[in-house]
Amino acid sequence: MIPNxxxxxxxVALIFIPLLGAMLAFLLPRIxxxxxxxxxxxxxxxxxxxxxxxxxxxxxxxxxxxWGAPLxxxxxxxxxxxxxxxxxxxxxxxxxxxATCYLRPVPSRPDGQxxxxxxxxxxxxxxxxxxxxxxxxxxxxxxxxxxxELLGLAAVALTALSGGADALNGAMRYLLVSLLGSLGxxxxxxxxxxxxxxxxxxxxxxxxxxxxxxxxxLGAMTAGLLVKTxxxxxxxxxxxxxxxxxxxxxALLSALVVKASFYLLLRLWxxxxxxxxxxxxxxxxxxxAIAILWGSIQALRQARLKLLIAYSTVAQIGYLFxxxxxxxxGGAVVWGAAVYLVLSHALAxxxxxxxxxxLLRFGAHDRIADLDRVVHRLPITIGAFTLAxxxxxxxxxxxxxxxxxxxxxxxFSQGRWGLxxxxxxxxxLAAAYVFKVIGYAFTPAVVPHxxxxxxxxxxxxxxALGAGAILLGFAWPxxxxxxxxxxxxxxxxxxxxxxxxxxxxxxxxxxx
Amino acid sequence: MTPxxxxxxxxxxxxxxxxxxxxxxxxxxxxxxxxxVTGSGVxxxxxxxxxxxxxxxxxxxxxxxxxxxxxVAVAATALAVVLMLRVQATCGRAALNDDLGTLEPLQPPPxxxxxxxxxxxxxxxxxxxxxxxxTAHAP
Numbered sequence: 001m002i003p004n005x006x007x008x009x010x011x012v013a014l015i016f017i018p019l020l021g022a023m024l025a026f027l028l029p030r031i032x033x034x035x036x037x038x039x040x041x042x043x044x045x046x047x048x049x050x051x052x053x054x055x056x057x058x059x060x061x062x063x064x065x066x067w068g069a070p071l072x073x074x075x076x077x078x079x080x081x082x083x084x085x086x087x088x089x090x091x092x093x094x095x096x097x098x099a100t101c102y103l104r105p106v107p108s109r110p111d112g113q114x115x116x117x118x119x120x121x122x123x124x125x126x127x128x129x130x131x132x133x134x135x136x137x138x139x140x141x142x143x144x145x146x147x148x149e150l151l152g153l154a155a156v157a158l159t160a161l162s163g164g165a166d167a168l169n170g171a172m173r174y175l176l177v178s179l180l181g182s183l184g185x186x187x188x189x190x191x192x193x194x195x196x197x198x199x200x201x202x203x204x205x206x207x208x209x210x211x212x213x214x215x216x217x218l219g220a221m222t223a224g225l226l227v228k229t230x231x232x233x234x235x236x237x238x239x240x241x242x243x244x245x246x247x248x249x250x251a252l253l254s255a256l257v258v259k260a261s262f263y264l265l266l267r268l269w270x271x272x273x274x275x276x277x278x279x280x281x282x283x284x285x286x287x288x289a290i291a292i293l294w295g296s297i298q299a300l301r302q303a304r305l306k307l308l309i310a311y312s313t314v315a316q317i318g319y320l321f322x323x324x325x326x327x328x329x330g331g332a333v334v335w336g337a338a339v340y341l342v343l344s345h346a347l348a349x350x351x352x353x354x355x356x357x358x359l360l361r362f363g364a365h366d367r368i369a370d371l372d373r374v375v376h377r378l379p380i381t382i383g384a385f386t387l388a389x390x391x392x393x394x395x396x397x398x399x400x401x402x403x404x405x406x407x408x409x410x411x412f413s414q415g416r417w418g419l420x421x422x423x424x425x426x427x428x429l430a431a432a433y434v435f436k437v438i439g440y441a442f443t444p445a446v447v448p449h450x451x452x453x454x455x456x457x458x459x460x461x462x463x464a465l466g467a468g469a470i471l472l473g474f475a476w477p478x479x480x481x482x483x484x485x486x487x488x489x490x491x492x493x494x495x496x497x498x499x500x501x502x503x504x505x506x507x508x509x510x511x512x
Numbered sequence: 513m514t515p516x517x518x519x520x521x522x523x524x525x526x527x528x529x530x531x532x533x534x535x536x537x538x539x540x541x542x543x544x545x546x547x548x549v550t551g552s553g554v555x556x557x558x559x560x561x562x563x564x565x566x567x568x569x570x571x572x573x574x575x576x577x578x579x580x581x582x583x584v585a586v587a588a589t590a591l592a593v594v595l596m597l598r599v600q601a602t603c604g605r606a607a608l609n610d611d612l613g614t615l616e617p618l619q620p621p622p623x624x625x626x627x628x629x630x631x632x633x634x635x636x637x638x639x640x641x642x643x644x645x646x647t648a649h650a651p
Contacts, residue, residue: 193574
């Protein structure tokens with residue numbers, strides 16, 4: 001059966017193509033890179049037909065094999081899912097292009113085989129992509145557990161791929177933490193199934209009530225997912241793992257993998273747990289605020305670029321959790337802001353890690369103080385870092401600005417001055433650590449550089465991602481109606497256009 | 513107390529035991545075993561809670577879930593064992609190093625050149641050492 005255009009079959013293809021590509025790339029390592037790239041292009045392309053389908057029909061449930069819930073396992077797609085799929089496709093295609101250059105056989109093997117890192121990267125990355133897509137599409141909480149585990153195992157293997165002592169240590173710690181998080185989630189699944197007798201998210205949403213067992217499930221699942229999302233103080237595993245992996249892998253981990261567990265938490269919160277008045281939202285907000293300050297200060301203190309970027313991820317994850325206390329009265333726009341931060345951080349952080357990889361290739365080190373006027377030799381790379389930095393700082397007109405502005409506005413209108421102050425301080429600290437890097441890129445170092453060649457593909461993919469993070473700032477009027485398809489955030493906001501301010505214009509409503 | 517809730521309580525006990533062992537033991541094999549004990553605890557809770565009402569027959573769905581969970585746990589354990597062996601081969605001991613965030617530098621900072629500039633123009637050797645490090649699989 002070949003799915004026609006605008007058919008929900010493309011959602012199945014989004015999981016099937018990367019899995020098939022992973023198997024083929026593993027079995028045929030000689031053409032593994034070609035197969036991997038082909039699978040990446042096809043997977044990213046399969047997102048496109050879903051867009052008109054979603055615009056025409058609204059949120060859709062897809063019954064795999066014709067079996068609906070509760071017996072079958074359904075996939076479902078709404079605006080939130082679509083945004084995450086598109087984010088994965090954009091970052092995925094850029095990182096794939098980057099990886100072909102970054103992981104080039106060094107030194108070339110005489111037998112014409114790609115080197116081991118290149119050979120194992122493609123199957124693992126494609127499995128990771130399949131797991132991400134499956135996670136975003138699943139609407140069955142046990143299926144979500146399986147995708148979560150698949151994601152974790154693939155991510156850990158990718159981390160270990162670069163093979164040094166740091167990478168192995170980071171990967172090992174990441175594996176233990178990831179497995180523990182999954183078990184917490186699974187415990188919640190067990191409790192929910194016991195209480196309500198279904199695994200389907202839609203059916204659970206109808207049946208779930210404010211009972212002890214629901215609260216226990218909320219606690220177990222949230223704890224498990226917080227560990228995986230690396231919210232302060234559970235972030236300890238993230239910097240070693242993200243900083244020691246090879247650059248394309250770091251980009252994938254920071255941009256996509258932590259977002260997947262955040263998405264799952266958000267989805268559970270929106271469909272099942274949002275109505276429970278547990279005080280957990282306030283706790284998440286406080287932890288998020290501490291994460292912003294702690295992560296930013298740690299980032300500022302780092303001497304190595306990749307660690308700086310990794311700690312910046314810890315800080316930026318904090319912003320996402322500020323939405324939990326603010327959304328109680330702020331409503332759908334606050335959730336939209338959080339998702340906007342997820343999207344722009346994914347693009348910006350991927351760009352930053354790819355930049356770090358290019359600088360690493362150029363100078364064979366990533367000590368910030370030794371960047372040595374690298375801007376003369378790699379202006380595009382430093383440009384990409386700056387564009388990404390603008391979004392991370394939250395300066396207009398970037399995607400990060402829109403998300404932070406909306407959160408800030410919600411905090412002001414609710415009189416939560418503490419959160420607003422933390423957000424502003426986080427922006428200043430982010431500016432400090434971004435300019436620290438850019439400053440050293442313009443400063444001559446004591447020691448001259450050992451300059452390596454950086455292929456143009458590596459420079460331009462990073463720039464494309466950085467520019468994407470900026471362009472996202474102009475896309476709010478287009479993206480907000482898309483996010484609202486299927487109303488994943490509950491009731492429609494009274495006037496989302498007014499929240500952004502007149503300079504961006506009101507939202508355009510897609511065909512009803 | 514019904515047998516089902518007894519199973520579930522024992523499961524919770526195993527989870528707590530596993531978490532405790534996971535946090536106090538440094539050796540990776542012990543951590544791995546602790547993770548497996550925790551996993552067994554979760555599976556026991558799943559099976560124990562399968563009988564949703566005292567009168568009804570046990571629900572087969574949680575048992576299918578436990579089977580899937582066991583498959584996942586076996587795969588995860590296999591990956592963890594391989595990783596543990598690599599850690600031991602690389603670092604000399606099967607334990608995590610505790611100095612978080614203070615990763616060893618990729619290469620020592622170069623000393624200022626005494627004579628002429630040591631800078632050599634770009635070549636394939638300028639690649640980061642991470643690329644030439646050992647990988648998780650023998651060739």
